[in-house]
Amino acid sequence: xxxxxxxxxxxxxxxxxxxxxxxxxxxxxxxxxVGWAHARLRLPHPVAGEPxxxxxxxxxxxxxxxxxxxxxxxxxxxxxRTIPIQVADARMxxxxxxxxxxxxxxxxxxxxxxxxxxxxxxxxHAFVLRDGDPLLIVGxxxxxxxxxxxxxxxxxxxxxxxxxxxxxxxxxPIAAERRVSSGWG
Numbered sequence: 001x002x003x004x005x006x007x008x009x010x011x012x013x014x015x016x017x018x019x020x021x022x023x024x025x026x027x028x029x030x031x032x033x034v035g036w037a038h039a040r041l042r043l044p045h046p047v048a049g050e051p052x053x054x055x056x057x058x059x060x061x062x063x064x065x066x067x068x069x070x071x072x073x074x075x076x077x078x079x080x081r082t083i084p085i086q087v088a089d090a091r092m093x094x095x096x097x098x099x100x101x102x103x104x105x106x107x108x109x110x111x112x113x114x115x116x117x118x119x120x121x122x123x124x125h126a127f128v129l130r131d132g133d134p135l136l137i138v139g140x141x142x143x144x145x146x147x148x149x150x151x152x153x154x155x156x157x158x159x160x161x162x163x164x165x166x167x168x169x170x171x172x173p174i175a176a177e178r179r180v181s182s183g184w185g
Contacts (some may be wrong), residue, residue: 096125134176
């Protein structure tokens with residue numbers, strides 16, 4: 001399913017290479033952008049010894065499913081410009097990137113996720129989103145007040161990429177070099 005969505009969703013979306021074009025795109029325009037993740041918040045427990053923005057874990061209850069937990073983050077381009085990514089109703093679509101491998105710290109992580117009663121992990125492999133991970137984001141242009149920005153009288157309105165119910169924001173890992181925060185711009 002992820003491969004099918006990866007092929008069709010970006011084709012239907014307006015590809016934004018020059019991020020200044022995002023401001024002029026119509027509201028609710030399907031948008032496709034590529035950049036590196038930069039956390040606004042992180043999960044309270046590290047994953048495989050590293051802080052992360054979010055993760056997707058395969059779980060079982062009465063049927064197979066995926067538990068996703070994720071914070072809003074910024075997408076950063078090669079010049080250091082940012083686009084806020086709002087993850088409400090988002091879907092993370094990618095192969096597992098981390099083997100959690102069990103152990104006390106991983107059991108603590110899983111316990112902190114508040115899984116529904118009766119749900120259990122299908123395995124110890126997770127798709128993890130960390131600072132500097134290269135991503136393809138497919139979503140919808142929204143103009144929203146960014147709480148991280150400050151203005152003279154009020155917080156400024158910025159172009160954001162978000163879900164547009166019932167259509168989710170899609171987050172795909174891409175094959176590119178991971179960048180750490182010292183590598184921005």
